[in-house]
Amino acid sequence: MGRHSCCYKQKLRKGLWSPEEDEKLLDYITRHGHGCWSSVPKLAGLQRCGKSCRLRWINYLRPDLKRGAFSQQEENMIIELHAVLGNRWSQIAAQLPGRTDNEIKNLWNSCLKKKLRQRSIDPNTHKPLSEVENGKDIPPSTDKSNQKASLGSHEVSLVDQPAKALLPSSERYPLEVSTSSTQKLFLDRFGATCHGNSCKPSDVVGPYFSFQHLNYGTTNMDLSANSNDSLCFIPPCTSSDLNNSTITSSMLHSIFPTHVKIQSNDNPSISSDAVQNWESNNTNKSNGSMQFQSSTNFLDNTWGMVESTKVNINKDAQVPLQAEQEDLKWSEYLNTPFILGNTPQNQIQTSQSIYSEVKPDTEFITDESCTSWHHQPPAFQLSDINSNVLQRFSVTFGQTL
DNA sequence: AAAGAAGCCAACCGCCTTTAG
DNA sequence: TCTAAAGGCGGTTGGCTTCTT
Numbered sequence: 001m002g003r004h005s006c007c008y009k010q011k012l013r014k015g016l017w018s019p020e021e022d023e024k025l026l027d028y029i030t031r032h033g034h035g036c037w038s039s040v041p042k043l044a045g046l047q048r049c050g051k052s053c054r055l056r057w058i059n060y061l062r063p064d065l066k067r068g069a070f071s072q073q074e075e076n077m078i079i080e081l082h083a084v085l086g087n088r089w090s091q092i093a094a095q096l097p098g099r100t101d102n103e104i105k106n107l108w109n110s111c112l113k114k115k116l117r118q119r120s121i122d123p124n125t126h127k128p129l130s131e132v133e134n135g136k137d138i139p140p141s142t143d144k145s146n147q148k149a150s151l152g153s154h155e156v157s158l159v160d161q162p163a164k165a166l167l168p169s170s171e172r173y174p175l176e177v178s179t180s181s182t183q184k185l186f187l188d189r190f191g192a193t194c195h196g197n198s199c200k201p202s203d204v205v206g207p208y209f210s211f212q213h214l215n216y217g218t219t220n221m222d223l224s225a226n227s228n229d230s231l232c233f234i235p236p237c238t239s240s241d242l243n244n245s246t247i248t249s250s251m252l253h254s255i256f257p258t259h260v261k262i263q264s265n266d267n268p269s270i271s272s273d274a275v276q277n278w279e280s281n282n283t284n285k286s287n288g289s290m291q292f293q294s295s296t297n298f299l300d301n302t303w304g305m306v307e308s309t310k311v312n313i314n315k316d317a318q319v320p321l322q323a324e325q326e327d328l329k330w331s332e333y334l335n336t337p338f339i340l341g342n343t344p345q346n347q348i349q350t351s352q353s354i355y356s357e358v359k360p361d362t363e364f365i366t367d368e369s370c371t372s373w374h375h376q377p378p379a380f381q382l383s384d385i386n387s388n389v390l391q392r393f394s395v396t397f398g399q400t401l
Numbered sequence: 402a403a404a405g406a407a408g409c410c411a412a413c414c415g416c417c418t419t420t421a422g
Numbered sequence: 423t424c425t426a427a428a429g430g431c432g433g434t435t436g437g438c439t440t441c442t443t
Binding site: 015036050051088102 | 427428429430431432433436437
Binding site: 014015016017051052055056059060102103106107109110111 | 411
């Protein structure tokens with residue numbers, strides 16, 4: 001495919017826009033709106049193609065654009081979002097009002113990548129360079145052993161993956177699961193906000209829980225201690241994923257960018273194959289189930305139309321349907337900081353992004369809306385909150401998990 | 402001061418997806 | 423349902439500016 005078809009119809013200008021062209025385009029769109037971009041240049045009296053006009057408007061002429069250098073907070077946010085979304089600049093830009101995808105892309109390529117490398121962080125994987133160089137970052141897709149459920153360990157295991165938001169189905173990571181009454185959620189390389197190397201959910205919930213806590217550091221979280229806690233994070237899945245009414249392991253890997261385990265210590269009889277096949281949308285296995293439902297479009301419902309996407313991971317298939325439905329919901333959170341848990345705000349503890357010299361803006365705050373899962377204690381909920389636009393993603397582990 | 406290197410960024414290219422007929 | 427046009431996105435390029443030697 002060559003240049004856009006409209007560009008062949010006549011000799012069109014290329015290159016930098018002149019002030020006169022800017023004025024024509026701005027004047028036209030201000031008065032009439034852009035409508036069909038392909039007709040804009042003709043109507044505005046420009047020797048440009050529609051795509052060029054659109055780009056100029058979006059990247060330069062739009063009145064809501066923020067001018068000037070990126071703040072430290074914006075940079076931190078871009079880095080955090082990139083860790084989850086990868087090079088999906090438009091989605092990253094959607095979180096930064098007044099900034100364009102092109103602008104962010106340029107910033108990343110010219111500046112942020114370098115900064116991360118200077119801090120010994122691999123900009124592609126967002127992991128320490130030493131770890132990447134040591135070959136610990138081998139994509140699981142190349143390791144057939146990861147395709148097997150871990151019957152022996154009885155654990156949900158999302159092994160490390162690069163922070164690649166969407167992998168081809170052939171590269172999606174397998175999920176291993178186990179269940180027990182003593183659940184431990186291992187957010188591998190969790191943040192330093194926890195005490196030592198282990199913490200309870202209440203220890204990690206709070207407004208200052210940033211993405212780095214999911215990506216960097218190590219923490220064991222004993223979920224048996226308090227079933228009323230929840231985790232929230234961004235679900236970097238696509239609308240098509242949800243439209244398929246399934247949550248793939250790739251998506252969960254994206255949610256847990258590095259390593260998540262739900263480990264059973266005291267109930268080795270429980271089979272993990274229920275979760276092994278969760279991409280098949282299994283809902284009722286002998287000893288456990290995982291259910292993923294979606295009736296909405298995640299990305300396309302950013303602005304308040306999300307209603308009933310559900311994600312359920314239940315060990316016990318006897319969980320009442322109503323409760324299941326209440327357990328897992330997508331909801332929108334516009335302009336909402338990352339949320340981790342339902343701990344009162346005054347209990348929130350601070351932490352600091354490893355990326356930043358200053359405390360980042362993207363902090364977790366109390367989420368009082370994370371309440372549905374109280375219906376089925378002991379359980380925990382993994383909810384996602386996007387800092388600005390992305391929505392809540394909830395995963396509830398069933399009552400006897 | 403000059404030349405080359407590096408940085409920066411606007412714009413283009415090409416592909417994929419969505420929409421309209 | 424099919425097809426072409428349009429929209430949208432991410433990668434890349436090229437030119438201007440700044441930095442370094």
